[in-house]
Amino acid sequence: MTRLSDLLSITAPLKDCSVRGVTADSRQVKADFMFFALPGVSFDGRDFIPQAIAAGASTILTTRGAKLPEGCPVQLIESDDPRADYARVAARYYSPVPDFLVAVTGTNGKTSVADFTRQIWKRHGLISGSLGTLGVRSDLIQTQGGLTTPDPMLLHQSLKQLAVSGVTHCALEASSHGLDQRRLEGVHIQAAAFTNLTRDHLDYHANEMAYFKAKERLFTEVMTEEATAVINIDSPHGQSLAEKMKNDGRALLTLGYAEGSDAQILAVTPHASGLVARIKYQAHEEDYRIPLMGSFQAENALAAALLASTADIGVRQCLKSMESLRGVCGRMQYIGETAKGGAVYVDFAHTPDGLKTVLEAASKHATNSLDVLFGCGGDRDAGKRPIMGEIAGKLANRIYVTDDNPRHEDAAAIRKQVMKGCGKAQEISDRGEAIHQAVEALNDGDILILAGKGHEEGQIIGDEKIAFSDIHTAKELLAVKELQ
Numbered sequence: 001m002t003r004l005s006d007l008l009s010i011t012a013p014l015k016d017c018s019v020r021g022v023t024a025d026s027r028q029v030k031a032d033f034m035f036f037a038l039p040g041v042s043f044d045g046r047d048f049i050p051q052a053i054a055a056g057a058s059t060i061l062t063t064r065g066a067k068l069p070e071g072c073p074v075q076l077i078e079s080d081d082p083r084a085d086y087a088r089v090a091a092r093y094y095s096p097v098p099d100f101l102v103a104v105t106g107t108n109g110k111t112s113v114a115d116f117t118r119q120i121w122k123r124h125g126l127i128s129g130s131l132g133t134l135g136v137r138s139d140l141i142q143t144q145g146g147l148t149t150p151d152p153m154l155l156h157q158s159l160k161q162l163a164v165s166g167v168t169h170c171a172l173e174a175s176s177h178g179l180d181q182r183r184l185e186g187v188h189i190q191a192a193a194f195t196n197l198t199r200d201h202l203d204y205h206a207n208e209m210a211y212f213k214a215k216e217r218l219f220t221e222v223m224t225e226e227a228t229a230v231i232n233i234d235s236p237h238g239q240s241l242a243e244k245m246k247n248d249g250r251a252l253l254t255l256g257y258a259e260g261s262d263a264q265i266l267a268v269t270p271h272a273s274g275l276v277a278r279i280k281y282q283a284h285e286e287d288y289r290i291p292l293m294g295s296f297q298a299e300n301a302l303a304a305a306l307l308a309s310t311a312d313i314g315v316r317q318c319l320k321s322m323e324s325l326r327g328v329c330g331r332m333q334y335i336g337e338t339a340k341g342g343a344v345y346v347d348f349a350h351t352p353d354g355l356k357t358v359l360e361a362a363s364k365h366a367t368n369s370l371d372v373l374f375g376c377g378g379d380r381d382a383g384k385r386p387i388m389g390e391i392a393g394k395l396a397n398r399i400y401v402t403d404d405n406p407r408h409e410d411a412a413a414i415r416k417q418v419m420k421g422c423g424k425a426q427e428i429s430d431r432g433e434a435i436h437q438a439v440e441a442l443n444d445g446d447i448l449i450l451a452g453k454g455h456e457e458g459q460i461i462g463d464e465k466i467a468f469s470d471i472h473t474a475k476e477l478l479a480v481k482e483l484q
């Protein structure tokens with residue numbers, strides 16, 4: 001039985017009591033629960049304090065200045081940072097967790113790096129897992145994802161489930177929302193990686209600097225003092241973060257094309273079935289055959305190798321393991337070829353830089369036309385839409401603008417904003433129909449990238465999620481057999 005004193009330090013007038021559950025959602029409260037009343041984006045959790053009390057909450061933790069009804073027997077705890085307290089309490093509520101936890105942040109590449117890190121550990125005989133956009137992944141557990149960095153209670157519940165199943169090493173994705181909302185406070189992060197930072201989520205963060213500052217928290221406030229920072233220094237933000245880590249005397253491993261990186265990429269040569277990356281580490285140069293499509297994957301694989309090495313494995317051994325990596329679901333995933341010889345890939349590019357990166361990478365493999373099909377999600381950064389249109393206009397030949405997850409926005413209005421950037425595109429609202437037309441148009445040597453939805457198995461329209469998958473749709477069109 002959990003006691004309040006197991007979850008936080010209590011001093012008079014607070015009294016110890018049993019806690020039968022912890023939640024930040026009044027609708028989940030039951031007798032003897034601890035309720036965290038958090039001001040949010042759509043609601044203010046403090047408005048639901050009466051409901052939580054009626055449902056049986058025995059303790060409420062919220063912002064300073066909150067008042068409970070006169071004579072109410074419920075204990076009130078005031079806090080300067082109730083979200084951080086919520087996460088720390090969640091961490092104490094669920095144990096054990098895997099012994100060695102690392103996290104990955106950055107605009108693009110988090111899922112890929114987390115998954116590759118899990119794979120490299122496995123290769124070295126460790127029982128490993130990953131947790132993020134794809135959900136929870138280990139040899140024994142596979143659950144669908146919701147948020148990239150889940151709500152603290154779900155996060156710690158998942159970490160416990162992994163630990164109980166034997167997982168000792170786990171890589172987590174740290175989203176900017178998650179870091180800003182303190183979802184990772186209380187997680188014992190022993191190494192953290194930074195991939196890159198480009199435009200995204202400016203609907204949520206005030207500007208790019210605020211977006212970066214949220215990501216930076218992983219290194220300056222969340223990871224442990226002794227943790228190693230693994231930083232791709234090819235972007236200005238990566239450079240400045242690495243500088244900061246150095247000045248603060250933190251353990252640091254840098255990577256990238258940049259001269260002076262601890263692990264420097266000297267060249268990446270694409271091949272029909274993958275890449276050859278020439279990497280310099282401690283004055284020694286070596287070619288690694290990485291069986292992944294898209295030259296950007298060399299950076300992700302290298303970040304994963306360095307991150308995995310922080311668990312006391314030699315860097316060189318981890319670098320060698322890049323040669324047995326498998327692609328990640330929905331990230332530059334090869335689906336198949338049409339009868340005429342056009343190749344189809346599904347990718348999760350949903351940011352301007354992601355789209356540019358994937359199209360540039362694919363152009364190295366296309367001997368004929370490079371085609372792209374994409375849309376933009378609703379209730380997300382609208383400013384990126386015309387920019388993505390422009391990028392497609394510059395880098396692709398046939399362009400199909402279609403619906404992504406419109407959520408609560410007018411899908412036609414979203415498409416119009418994308419089309420502003422690329423007049424030459426065909427606009428086809430129905431995504432299934434658009435994929436059909438795009439596949440039909442392929443000729444020998446063409447490459448088609450279906451971008452933006454990757455692994456997703458649904459399309460969110462309003463509050464509804466209808467079953468839809470780019471992967472299944474394309475496989476059906478190409479008559480590729482599903483392995484299940």
Ligand SMILES: CC(=O)N[C@H]1[C@@H](OP(=O)(O)OP(=O)(O)OC[C@H]2O[C@@H](n3ccc(=O)[nH]c3=O)[C@H](O)[C@@H]2O)O[C@H](CO)[C@@H](O)[C@@H]1O[C@H](C)C(=O)N[C@@H](C)C(=O)N[C@H](CCC(=O)O)C(=O)O
Pocket residue numbers: 024025026027038039040041042043044045046048146147148149150151152175176177178181
């Ligand atoms: C903008 C955002 O990030 N919102 C997240 C946040 O919601 P919030 O705290 O603002 O919640 P709110 O709905 O305003 O409600 C405030 C409080 O009142 C409570 N409440 C509400 C109603 C009620 O009846 N009773 C009650 O107690 C809520 O539980 C909450 O504690 O905290 C919630 C609980 O953890 C999340 O579910 C919710 O994610 C929403 C659904 C979401 O779509 N988030 C996306 C944008 C997100 O987080 N994405 C990132 C980025 C991915 C990437 O890098 O690309 C991710 O990590 O996935």
Ligand SMILES: Nc1ncnc2c1ncn2[C@@H]1O[C@H](COP(=O)(O)OP(=O)(O)OP(=O)(O)O)[C@@H](O)[C@H]1O
Pocket residue numbers: 106107108109110111112113133148173195196296297299300330331332347348349350353354355357358454
């Ligand atoms: N290192 C990279 N640099 C630029 N673009 C990348 C990189 N890695 C992946 N991408 C692009 O971003 C897409 C998403 O990759 P991934 O899922 O690994 O990123 P993520 O950061 O986890 O995304 P999310 O924020 O949605 O969780 C890929 O499908 C690819 O198009």
Ligand SMILES: N[C@H](CCC[C@H](N)C(=O)O)C(=O)O
Pocket residue numbers: 148350376377378380404405452453456
């Ligand atoms: N983690 C990203 C995924 C976006 C995927 C894209 N399909 C969309 O819906 O915009 C987000 O929540 O912004």
Ligand SMILES: [Mg+2]
Pocket residue numbers: 110111112132133134148173
């Ligand atoms: Mg992700």
